[in-house]
Amino acid sequence: MLSCIVPGEFQLIQQFFQREQAEQPAAGVVLGIGDDCALLQIPEGKQLAVSVDTLVSGVHFPEGAEPALIAERALRTNLSDLAAMGAEPLWFTLALTLPQAEEQWLREFSRGLFACAKRYGIALIGGDTTAGPLSVSIQVMGAVTPGQALRRDGANLGDFILVTHSVGDGAAALASLQGRVSFSGDDHAYLHERFYRPEPRLQASARIRPFASAALDISDGLVADLQHICTASDLGAVIDVEALPLSSALVAYPDRTQAYEWALSGGDDYELCFTVAPENMPDIAMLIAQGQLQASVIGEMVAGNRVICEYEGQPFSLAKQGYEHF
Incomplete structure (x- = not known):
């Protein structure tokens, strides 16, 4: 040892x-x-x-x-x-x-x-x-506790898809650290913190545990990781790109398409992506309203076997689905 x-x-x-x-x-x-x-x-x-x-x-x-x-x-x-x-x-x-x-x-x-x-x-x-x-x-x-683990294979047709806090910060931070893009002083400091000190959403996890049907954390990219839930649950998913929660740093970034691509396929966010049955959404909404949970609805589980991204009702194409290890 x-x-x-x-x-x-x-x-x-x-x-x-x-x-x-x-x-x-x-x-x-x-x-x-x-x-x-x-x-x-x-x-x-x-x-x-x-x-x-x-x-x-x-x-x-x-x-x-x-x-x-x-x-x-x-x-x-x-x-x-x-x-x-x-x-x-x-x-x-x-x-x-x-x-x-x-x-x-x-x-x-x-x-x-x-x-x-x-x-x-x-x-x-x-x-x-x-x-x-x-x-x-x-x-x-x-x-x-036995039987209470959040798994990838529990999503059902019609479940809502949610993510905690904001997505895209990890990829934007890496691009900034590598000198490929630049951000203002405050935004640069914020993204630097998000990259080196990502917040493990342990409290959020405990709060959604009674209501979530499936969950995982976003490490390789939202689309790539959500595909794991789709594969394990034998379903597809539709993401509403306009509904993605972006930090103020990404909202201020002049290239919104790039910001969306960071959020969808950049990875390194370590936020939770989880699914919730319609009958459990009032409980999740109450947690959000009370300030006990910061999460946004970004899509829905549908029939099929892959993740589809839509912007204003039209397909939103990505150069890559997520981080590739090899």
């Missing part, structure tokens, strides 16, 4: 990971960092939800990014998977591949990691380190 890369570097790992976690004992951890395996006690009457993602330098975050921001982005994007399933965060493991073990880099990475972990109530319980091109792999574990 969190083994050293070369002799002498174990002390750095112990200093920045094992020691700090020891100061924050977590419920259910019988044995944490320091042995071959962690020993965990799953909460009684709960199922374990598990997910793992890898972030690679130059692919999922810019090369030379601040280590604390890399750590936050890595943990937050994984926490988004727990939110997508309606699970409460419990524990996580960390696998770091490092070109070299630099004390200052590890100190800043550790600071960002544990600040984020403390905020969301999740504990580091182990992991691994190795030498190579910079990448960060995190496995998250959470608890969900």
Whole structure:
């Protein structure tokens, strides 16, 4: 568990990971960092939800990014998977591949990691380190009541499709960070925050859990991810492009078509996309009206097997459906 890369570097790992976690004992951890395996006690009457993602330098975050921001982005994007399933965060493991073990880099990475972990109530319980091109792999574990997990295969014909908060910010932020587009100072700062500190919608997940029929988080792009719900539920979907919730930064962007493309196929938003049966919409509307949930209706589940986008009743074509990993 969190083994050293070369002799002498174990002390750095112990200093920045094992020691700090020891100061924050977590419920259910019988044995944490320091042995071959962690020993965990799953909460009684709960199922374990598990997910793992890898972030690679130059692919999922810019090369030379601040280590604390890399750590936050890595943990937050994984926490988004727990939110997508309606699970409460419990524990996580960390696998770091490092070109070299630099004390200052590890100190800043550790600071960002544990600040984020403390905020969301999740504990580091182990992991691994190795030498190579910079990448960060995190496995998250959470608890969900049996039968209450939000899955992709529960949508029904006529269900409304909703998304939380705004979409398109992640792709716009990446374009800005890469210098392909420019935004004003306030908008640039907002998008920078949205990219490195995406908010895992854990509270929203808990509130929609009694009413949603299917759900997932938007990582590869709204169209591409909604297609997963369509495939799992054996249905199609129609998105009303005009109904997409855009942030003020994207509303102000002069190329509205580009803003819509970011929202539909850009990815990296980590918002929830979920479906709700018509009879449950009054409950969702009440949550929205009371300020307990920020979500917008963007479409409907229909017969078919694919996602269709419409703008003013006409087809809205996309250059790509979403992020492609290979």
